[in-house]
Amino acid sequence: MWRDESVTHQVAHRSLADLWQMLAHIDAVHGLYYLCMHAVFGAWDGGLLALRLPSTVGAALAAAGVGAIGTRLAGRRAGLLAGLVLAFLPHMQRYAQEGRSYALVCAAVTWATYCFVRAMGPRGTALRGGGGHRRSWWAAYTALLSLACWLHVFAALAVVAHGFTLGWLRAPRGVWLRWGKAAATVLTSLLPLVLVSAGQAQRQLGWLAQPGTGTWLQFLALTVAALLLSWACRPRADGRDTGHAGPDTERTILVKLALPLLLAPFALLLTASFLRPWFVERYVLYGMVGLALLAGAALDRALAHRHRLAPVARVLAQALSAAVAVAVLLPWSMSLRSPDSRKDNTVAVAQVVRAHARPGDGVLFLPARRREWLLSTPAVYQALDDLALARNPAASATLQGTELADDAIRRRIRAADRIIALTDPPEQPLDTTAQETAKRETLARYFHACRSSQVRGAQIIVYTRSGQCVPASGR
Known part of the structure; x- marks a missing residue:
């Protein structure tokens, strides 16, 4: 499941009232589709x-x-x-x-x-x-x-x-x-x-x-x-x-x-x-x-027009056409069925977070829109403390929720002992908003990157206080 599918999944699982309220603010162009998917999940999740x-x-x-x-x-x-x-x-x-x-x-x-x-x-x-x-x-x-x-x-x-x-x-x-x-x-x-x-x-x-x-x-x-x-x-x-x-x-x-x-x-x-x-x-x-x-x-x-060819030539031409079609389309078709054909893989992200998370861990999304990586797996997301979140997506009638002001984010990060950060891959440009800058600066000043894992389109970094990093083999 990649990020756009994750949006479909989590939005379609909202109540009709929450869904209607969200469509008044964002994603109205997909409104009828979300309503259809709400009915699908209502009938069979x-x-x-x-x-x-x-x-x-x-x-x-x-x-x-x-x-x-x-x-x-x-x-x-x-x-x-x-x-x-x-x-x-x-x-x-x-x-x-x-x-x-x-x-x-x-x-x-x-x-x-x-x-x-x-x-x-x-x-x-x-x-x-x-x-x-x-x-x-x-x-x-x-x-x-x-x-x-x-x-x-x-x-x-x-x-x-x-x-x-x-x-x-x-x-x-x-x-x-x-x-x-x-x-x-x-x-x-x-x-x-x-x-x-x-x-x-x-x-x-x-x-x-x-x-x-x-x-x-x-x-x-x-x-x-x-x-x-x-x-x-x-x-x-x-x-x-x-x-x-x-x-x-x-x-x-x-x-x-x-x-x-x-x-x-x-x-x-x-x-x-x-x-x-x-x-x-x-x-x-x-x-x-x-x-x-x-x-x-x-x-x-x-x-x-195949009758114009001799029988042997006709068979060869058809066989060659079929072989070319398979040679061209089959690799492409198989590639489309692999996770690498999408920008990211929210299922893989959730699996890594589940493996690294401990009770009481904080979580940060850099940038905030990457919250969509975990919203479709509420069992993983709800076990973590979302340090920057002001109002959740349903309450705020948004796709990814709203975040606190930068000063409040700094305070909440400094109060945590262990944080799991979900970020774009290193080569991606960084958002320059006050909230995103506050997240990066506070992590860099008060925490150390203890462990880093990369999956398709995402990076998961475990941050701890100095001297509290436990190697993976010690778990």
């Missing part, structure tokens, strides 16, 4: 399995939705391949096994996109002036997109991507009106969340920096790959791919649906970061749906 199971279900639903879209627009085999591609994408695998909202957002956007496709009617008839009466599909589209946006506000960028699709397809006025009504309903329903979370944005996203050159190069590479896949799955001029000819065959609709969904949210969030750094890849995870649709259709086209 199954630890890490319960924490991550909704995300796994969300990823499975997203893959099924991609399969349904691909089947409708490019055939059953293309749909199956697209769903498999989504399931194998490393980004999707990561958030399928993480206790955060992003896989669920992806599932809601995917099925909203399916409803969007169905609202166009068979063979895109709504785009030709027919099938626009499909009110039930527009209603489902509106409801699912609203759900996605309430799970995470940046899902609203999917609405923009769908608008690009309609523009690219030159949709008739009636379709534009129905989509506009749906989009307006979604955005209006989202307005309360936007107003609350806008006031929290600086505290919520203040840790983000401007996207660097590497991020822009990644977007460029993604764009090139998407264009190549679009070319590979382009429809045949004679219409033999879908059974009818014309400029807007299902495969054309697939390309004009998938490309904006993949690129538009990514590009819009990157561009917005020129004004305020808001870009994080996981905020637009649902863009991978577009990539999977393009890849599935391209693979389907490649398989459709």
Whole structure:
């Protein structure tokens, strides 16, 4: 469990009153997800399995939705391949096994996109002036997109991507009106969340920096790959791919649906970061749906042309493709399932603290936000005296609690005999607030580092008074 999952775990275990009070001050953007997880833990407090199971279900639903879209627009085999591609994408695998909202957002956007496709009617008839009466599909589209946006506000960028699709397809006025009504309903329903979370944005996203050159190069590479896949799955001029000819065959609709969904949210969030750094890849995870649709259709086209190869060459080509896929994806997939794939490991931190702690020990978190390392293991945390804490997270309606003034922190540290300090690794920059400076200076002046342990993304140091350090072998 890493720090973000630890936040989910401890917040979802608060009472509804405490949770509601916290959302008025911080993390409203994740409010609906926390409420869902509160219900999950209320029904079954199954630890890490319960924490991550909704995300796994969300990823499975997203893959099924991609399969349904691909089947409708490019055939059953293309749909199956697209769903498999989504399931194998490393980004999707990561958030399928993480206790955060992003896989669920992806599932809601995917099925909203399916409803969007169905609202166009068979063979895109709504785009030709027919099938626009499909009110039930527009209603489902509106409801699912609203759900996605309430799970995470940046899902609203999917609405923009769908608008690009309609523009690219030159949709008739009636379709534009129905989509506009749906989009307006979604955005209006989202307005309360936007107003609350806008006031929290600086505290919520203040840790983000401007996207660097590497991020822009990644977007460029993604764009090139998407264009190549679009070319590979382009429809045949004679219409033999879908059974009818014309400029807007299902495969054309697939390309004009998938490309904006993949690129538009990514590009819009990157561009917005020129004004305020808001870009994080996981905020637009649902863009991978577009990539999977393009890849599935391209693979389907490649398989459709395999008859051009001799039988031996066909078998060799398929075996080579499978070997390359395994060689590329398996190491990445295995790496994502190890603790080293995350910034830190709160379970490992708690284990080290449990091993070193003694009754009456004080604990300090440097910086204060690292209190999240122990909040999800209350049996360990509550056995220690939190020397800097003024009000706990629930009482203060915050994620990590509030701390005393620097003078009070100095007094409490000096009154302790043995302190366990949880700090960032040595190479991390130090916070310069008065409280953090007071912690470091008082420890350095009155205590000696007796023992130090490092785990993924964290350092645990046992401080004692001079002459009171007992070597590990003496315990």
